[in-house]
Structure formats: C-alpha cells, structure tokens
Amino acid sequence: MSTRAIVTGGAGFIGSHVVDALLAHGYEVTVVDDLSAGDAARVADEAELVELDIVDADALDALTRRVQPRAVFHLAAQASVVASVEDPGRDCEVNVRGTLNVLESAGRVGAPVVFTSTGGALYGDGVPMPTPETQPPAPLSPYGASKLAAEAYVKTWSLSSGIAHTICRLGNVYGPRQNPHGEAGVVAIFSLHLHEGRAPKIYGHGKPTRDYVYVADVVAALLAAAGRAGTYNIATGVETDVLTVWHELVRAAEERAPALTGVTEQIEPELLDLRPGELRRSRLDVALAQSELGWSAQVPIAEGLRATYSALVEEFERA
Numbered sequence: 001m002s003t004r005a006i007v008t009g010g011a012g013f014i015g016s017h018v019v020d021a022l023l024a025h026g027y028e029v030t031v032v033d034d035l036s037a038g039d040a041a042r043v044a045d046e047a048e049l050v051e052l053d054i055v056d057a058d059a060l061d062a063l064t065r066r067v068q069p070r071a072v073f074h075l076a077a078q079a080s081v082v083a084s085v086e087d088p089g090r091d092c093e094v095n096v097r098g099t100l101n102v103l104e105s106a107g108r109v110g111a112p113v114v115f116t117s118t119g120g121a122l123y124g125d126g127v128p129m130p131t132p133e134t135q136p137p138a139p140l141s142p143y144g145a146s147k148l149a150a151e152a153y154v155k156t157w158s159l160s161s162g163i164a165h166t167i168c169r170l171g172n173v174y175g176p177r178q179n180p181h182g183e184a185g186v187v188a189i190f191s192l193h194l195h196e197g198r199a200p201k202i203y204g205h206g207k208p209t210r211d212y213v214y215v216a217d218v219v220a221a222l223l224a225a226a227g228r229a230g231t232y233n234i235a236t237g238v239e240t241d242v243l244t245v246w247h248e249l250v251r252a253a254e255e256r257a258p259a260l261t262g263v264t265e266q267i268e269p270e271l272l273d274l275r276p277g278e279l280r281r282s283r284l285d286v287a288l289a290q291s292e293l294g295w296s297a298q299v300p301i302a303e304g305l306r307a308t309y310s311a312l313v314e315e316f317e318r319a
C-alpha cells in the first residue's frame with residue numbers, strides 16, 4: 001500500500017509541521033503550495049515541493065494522479081481574516097473552489113482528505129462556551145463564510161463518495177515557524193515585538209479571548225483524524241485573553257534573557273478597538289475529538305508559549 005501523502009499548504013506554518021510528522025512516520029510527502037504565504041525554506045529536504053495554485057484544477061489533478069497519495073492533508077488556504085474582508089472574491093476562489101478541486105482530485109485516487117477549518121471564525125460571537133460542533137455556524141467574516149462553504153463540500157463529498165473525509169475546526173494555533181509579519185498570529189507578532197523591544201498594538205483592549213492550541217498538538221490531531229468521517233473541534237477547551245498572552249511572553253523573554261528583567265515589563269502595548277470581523281470570545285468544546293479520535297491537547301499554554309518564544313527568537317536571529 002502507498003505510504004505517500006500530499007500536504008497542501010505544506011510550506012505554511014501548520015502545514016510544514018504536518019510534513020515533518022508524516023516524514024517521521026515513514027511517509028513520502030509531496031507538498032502543494034503556491035508560496036503566496038508559505039516559505040520553501042520551511043519544507044523539509046526529504047519532501048517534494050510542487051509550486052502550484054490549488055485553484056488550477058487540471059494541474060492539481062495531474063499531480064494527484066502521479067503521486068497516488070494514501071491521504072491528503074488540505075491546509076492550503078487564504079488564511080487571513082483581514083485579506084478576506086479586502087478581497088472576498090479571491091478568498092472564495094482559494095478556500096471554496098480550491099477545496100472542491102482538492103476533493104475532486106483526491107476522490108479520483110480514492111484518498112481521504114483532512115480539511116483544516118476554523119473553530120474561532122466559524123461560530124461567531126454570543127455562542128455557548130465551550131462551543132460544541134453542533135452549534136450552528138454564524139461567521140463574522142468572508143474567511144469564516146468561505147471555510148463554512150468548503151466544509152459543506154467536504155461533508156457532501158464524504159457522504160456521496162463513500163471516502164471518509166474529515167473536518168478539523170482548529171482553535172488559535174501557535175508555535176515555531178508562525179509568521180510574525182501577518183495581521184494575525186498574536187504569539188508570533190508579540191514575540192517579534194518583545195525581541196526588538198517594541199510595543200505591539202493589542203486590539204479589543206486586550207480583552208478578547210481565544211482557545212490557543214500548540215502546533216504539535218494540532219499535528220497529532222490531524223494525523224489521528226485521517227480516514228475518519230466527522231467534524232471535530234481541535235483546541236484545548238481553555239480560554240485565554242490577549243493581555244495574558246502578552247504577559248506570559250514577557251515572562252518567557254525574561255526567563256530566556258534575565259538581563260531583560262524589568263526592561264520588557266516597561267514596554268506598554270498600545271490598546272486599540274477590535275477590528276472588523278474579529279471575535280470577542282472563543283473557547284471550543286473538545287469532548288468529541290477526545291472520545292472519537294482519542295486525542296487531546298497535551299501542551300499547557302504557559303509551556304507552549306515558552307517553547308514558542310525560544311524557537312521564534314532563534315528564527316529571528318537566523319533571518
């Protein structure tokens with residue numbers, strides 16, 4: 001049996017960690033990425049990198065037929081909420097049409113798809129906490145809407161094709177290799193600011209909460225989910241506000257470089273209003289992933305933030 005896998009978006013933050021884990025499990029890995037947000041340097045040398053836009057159905061199909069994967073991990077996406085508000089057309093094209101193309105090409109070779117959706121942007125505000133998968137989605141942004149539409153295709157294609165495709169609704173993922181230059185990904189953004197001694201902007205006056213989940217935990221969930229037809233929240237079930245994340249990172253910076261003690265504490269973040277499409281609160285119910293996938297997050301946030309800060313500083317110093 002083939003031990004090949006395709007990872008779309010494998011040059012991205014989460015996808016590159018999925019690639020590493022699959023290689024460690026003995027898979028031959030082909031990465032499909034148009035490098036619009038990804039970085040070829042993140043892709044392990046042992047993996048094949050094919051620069052391709054998933055919107056190009058013919059090219060994706062030819063590649064999938066050649067690789068004959070046993071599973072497809074579909075992480076390629078227009079993943080920015082702000083960009084989705086600015087250009088909802090392109091967001092739709094990549095996240096909806098692109099996902100349909102991935103399903104069609106995977107279906108032709110009988111491969112199950114693991115699709116990364118979003119737990120935060122999908123449910124909207126004013127929902128029960130922790131939010132279960134049964135909560136009717138009410139996205140606030142085009143990005144949430146396109147992920148919801150793509151989910152519908154994944155579910156329908158799973159039912160109609162008899163191939164078990166999976167939807168994983170991720171919480172706020174953080175960890176090494178996260179891009180510090182985007183508009184989202186506060187852990188990486190704050191880490192860069194701390195490293196450079198600059199004050200970050202903190203939206204929603206530091207009060208919005210998220211369900212932060214460490215990237216290694218997410219990777220373990222995606223691998224456990226392959227071949228399971230279902231929709232799963234992949235998060236910790238713990239809610240943390242943005243200001244707490246900042247203070248934890250200040251602590252991590254001071255632990256790493258004791259000479260900074262007292263200096264980093266004096267950096268005053270700029271507190272601003274929430275931006276359009278952003279949620280006030282998010283905390284996901286993770287009981288289903290626990291019972292059906294036998295998966296639960298293992299890394300507590302303080303530990304994950306310390307590990308992330310150290311890894312990111314090494315990346316900043318290498319860059």
Ligand SMILES: NC(=O)c1ccc[n+]([C@@H]2O[C@H](COP(=O)([O-])OP(=O)(O)OC[C@H]3O[C@@H](n4cnc5c(N)ncnc54)[C@H](O)[C@@H]3O)[C@@H](O)[C@H]2O)c1
Nearest residue numbers: 009011012013014033034036037038053054076077170173
């Ligand atoms: N980071 C999070 O907290 C989070 C939360 C929920 C869901 N997700 C989802 O997880 C997935 C991975 O997110 P990430 O944080 O690693 O983002 P990322 O931007 O680092 O990775 C996405 C990758 O997809 C590639 N890509 C974009 N458009 C493409 C296209 N048309 N064709 C081929 N490749 C394309 C990019 O170049 C990039 O390498 C995305 O689907 C995202 O929506 C992420």
